[in-house]
Every structure is written in structure tokens, then in C-alpha cells.
Amino acid sequence: MKMLLAPALAAVATLAGCAATGTGPATPAPPAEAYMALGTEPGWTLEITPARLAYNGDYGATRVAVANPGARPSFNGERYVTDRLTVDVTHSACSDGMSDRRYRDTVTVTAEGKTVKGCGGAILPAADLTGTRWTFVSIGGTPVVADRPTELAFEGERMSGSAGCNRFGGSYAVEDGVLTAGQLAATLMACPGAGMAQERAFFDLMKTPVRLNFPSDGTMVLTGENGQTAVLKRVI
Template sequence: MERRIFSIAAIAALCLGGCAGRVGTPGGAVDPLQARGEQPGWRLTATPGRVVFASDDGRLLVDETNEAGTVPKDGRLQGKRIIIDSRVQACALGGSAYTQTVRVTVDGQAWDGCGGAQSRGLSLGAGKWNVLSVSGRSTPLDRPFEASFERGRLSLQLGCNRLTAPYALAGQLLSVGAVAATRMTCPDMSFETAGLQALALPFEVEPIGTDQLVLRNALGTFNLARARS
């Protein structure tokens, strides 16, 4: 079966709002900043190439080039529409402890929350996971929707082609590298398209008990449940 490597440009073309660049890959020199807030809910991902802010209600999504090429850990990042002020200071949110307090100002409106690494570690573990939904859409039962994390590689099938990529997990932040895929054409490619779009940014990994995971960023969400043998 023929395989292909998705280039940076190809992945970017799938993103909302015309993505400006590829996310930093595992092992890169600069760690991305993942932050979130509540009441109202919002999420931010800042990489050396891009800054993406999204409100949880879906009413606001801003995706812009990070012209400074830096990610703030203790300081300010000034963008065209997005300003990030971050401090190395303990921050609590939703029962979790984070290493940074973060204020994001979007078009003059301030949003306060937490970011950086979380205090507790996480292990994805070997074995298969069933993909229950992709960006809020429940997956059908007549096609394979599954994921696995083994030996530093992610394998993902979203109803059609098998996608594989290296990944790195730092605390609760999952970064995915260049994606390779088989080249089948299926009647419904919408789940795969949405999945590729989401893979362009690091994910915040939220465990639910021991058998479910939520992978979430500003461009998409995967809900996973551990497959039973």
C-alpha cells in the first residue's frame, strides 16, 4: 500500500483560518505554551510559528502568525490581535496545578487562566484505544476508529487511512511530529480531515479515570476509550 508524508504546507492547508506554520515537533528547542481558562472557557496554544486562541463556546477563534518566533514563559508576547502575558507562578484551575499564570488579551478583551506544565505526570500506556468522537462528532461503528501509543509513535485510524507519527509527552502536553499516511480514498473523509487539522497543534491530555482520555487543543478534540481485549 502506498504511503505518503504530509508536508508542513499540506498540513497547514487543512487548518482553520489559513494556518501560518507547523507546530514545533518533539525534541524542538522551544516548548509550546498551552493555557486555558474558565468562566468563560478558553484555550490557547502558542508555538514559535503560530498563536491560536479559541473560546470554548466556539464564538471566537483567532489563528495568527507568531512573528516574534518566541514562546513566553515569564514575560509578554505581542501579536497583531493576541497579547500573552505569562508569569512563572503557581496557578490552580479545575482541580489541577499549573506552573504559570497567563493573561491573554484578544482584540482588547482580557482572559485570565493557567498554563505551562501540570504538576502530575501521565503515562499513555501501550495497547489500543477506541476513538469515540472527533471534534464533537461521534464516530460510526461500521469503520475502524482507533489509536495506539507505542514506542514513541502514534498510530491513528479515523475510518479510512492509517496515520502514523512520532509523539512526545511532557507532563500533560502531547506534541505530534510529521504525519505519514496510506493513500486510500474513501466516501467519507471528514473525520480524517478533522483529525489531521487537530494534529497540527499540541494537545492537552485529560485523563478520565483509567480507561478514557480527552486530547484537546484549539483546533480539535479526540475522545478515546481503552479497547477491551
Template structure:
């Protein structure tokens, strides 16, 4: 009997790789400290003290600029607006509000974003220096381009700056030389002294920027 050789084509298509589970969404708050995680099935709130609370994850209500989760005993409102944690120079992608019973907690979530875009192409008024409100006859201003600071307090001024990992450093300030009388002169001197030092930059609120280093501080309010 003759043997018969059967040639079967090889199956060349590789099996698809197993899908990796999505990482949980995370949020934090600092006053008081709390954390939150949202995975495929649950939402878990963890306070600094006391018991954690885990609820079944409901279907999200998707809005123009965020998502809302209404679970039994907990509501989580995520808005895609950048957020400062209030304790460092870190900026997060989202603003998060958690309501448990009658208590509402504010925090940040969605991961840290690069702070190098925090100040470029923004315009501000100088609201306070070293914790003291600025009251001058005309608004004291400061604006940031990609690499320069320009402003006017008593004199007009400008300087080059670098912003790296949340720290602002400047080169020599160049200004006009008009004689300054009254509060504007004192404000200008204090701002120039502050800018001559490395300063940490963080959001005080959505419309406020704080430059500080423990010895000096300049609080800026977004120009309208």
C-alpha cells in the first residue's frame, strides 16, 4: 500500500493579545486628606481617618465638560478643568467633587499634567505681595510670554525667565526709571526683590497664581 502524504497549510494568524484592564481613575483631596478610585465595577472613597466606603459604579452621566456618577450614598462629579492640590506645585487634569451624605469634599484627579504650560501666554494683575493686598492708583500687571515676563507697576519692566518643574527663575530685570511716589514704589521694590529669587509656582484657585519661596510671595489674579 502506498502511503499518502497530506500537506496541511499552517495557520499563520497569531492569536490576539489579551486586552489589559484599564487603570483605575484616581482622585485626592487635601483638606481633609482623602482619596478616591473608580474601577470597572466600584467606586471607593478612603478618608484619612474612619472607614472606607465602596459602592457599585453606576452608569456615568456625561456632560459637555465632564462626568457625573450618582451612586447610592455617594455622588462623584468630575469636571475636566485643571486643578491644584493646594499642597504642592502639582497640577491635575480634572477638578473632582465628592458628596457623601450631607458632606461635600473638593479635590483633584485624572493624573498630573506638566506644569511647564502653567504660566506661558497668561496675563495677571498683582493682587498681593508678601501677603499684603496691593492697592495702587492703577492696576499693577504682569504677563508671561513663552520666555519673558512683562509688566507695569510704577515703571514698565521685563525680563527673561525659565520655568522648570514648578520653579520660576528670572534673569536681570530691565525697567524704565520714572520716580515712584506712594504705594506703587514700595510694591514695585518688593516684586523686583521677589523675582530676583527662585520661586515655586502653584495655583491658589482657578483664577489665582502664587509665586513664593518661604521668604517672599507674589499673588497674581487672572486679568479679565
């Protein structure tokens, strides 16, 4: 019986101590966001978490997972060194080689003697909208309906796409982070459900200039003068 009572009494004492000091058990810190990197020819990915480095190379044929040894300072970046895996992260803008998507860092990985280079970290804003393609995530704060395909493409001085119903197109210009659309011509098809409503909300948004913002998650946010927004995701 004494052996059973001892843990219980210890627990009561711990709780009493918390009450006396006015503090409760410490809230666990949220897990740190994983750092991701990738490369092409051959395709590879790298995930860095506080616990480990996980490399997937040669289109999946090579897999190396090791404990995270901690980052060492290096020239304009960080370095991770283990017996099987060495990672150099340099804070220098990088293109992924498959599109014009740009990342904050240039990443070099040596996995079991083989070295590859690629990109990692936050996705940087598009240097130029020309040649980029996007899909809508939300319009006016409302998520787009999944069964209505959407698109927004920029080619030269023209933009075109669909906000969930009709195809549209027109001219556009960007200056000082503000996009101004010309008169948008659209087909005249009626669409059931939410497709027509989200299209109307987008056309209303584009009647006035919209400010462009590029969060670190790789999305593009169009914000109108009335505070309404459209959030789009880049198509690779």
C-alpha cells in the first residue's frame, strides 16, 4: 500500500506547488516548421526537422535519414555534417530549373559520396508575372468550389483564365506592386451553384487596381481598394 500511495502523494504535492505559485504545467512549444529543399536531374527532396535530416534522391532510389546534428554557421548560411549526409544551405536566390519559380536559398547535398544541387526555403515572389499560371484558392474570403476548375495566366501584356464559370481575357499592367486590369471580355455561359457567384466576386475585385502580395507559402494575394481579396496558388 505504501508503494501505491507514494506516487499519488507526489502528484498531489506537485499540483499544490503549481497552485501556490499560480502556474500550471508548461505548455509544450509547437513543433518547428520543417525546412524543405528540392532539386532536379535527378529529382531529389530534403526535409530538415529539429530531429532529423531526411533525403530522398535519384527519384526515390536513394533514401538517407539521419539524426539532425545541428547547424554550423557557414558563409552566408548554415551547414549540417553527418557521416552519410552533408547539407550546405546558402542564402542566395535559386531557380528550381523546371520552371521560373524562385527560392530563397541555394542548397547543396552530398549523400553517401554523391553531390547534388537545388533550391530550398521560402518561395520568392515572381520576378515578372509574364509566363506564370495560377489557380484560385479563395475569392472574397470564400474558398473556391472544388468541382469548378479555375485558372489565371499571364502572357505578355494579357491575362486570361476562368474564375469558375466563363473564360475571360484582357490586358493588364503592373507598376509598383499594383496590378491594373483592362476591360475583361468573357463568354456568356450561365453556371449553376457557386461558380457564378465566385466569378462575379472576382470581376468586381478587378474593376479597380489591386495590390499584389506574395506570402512565403508561395501564394499570390490580390487585394482590392475595398479590402476584398483573391488568393491564388502557383501552378508549376
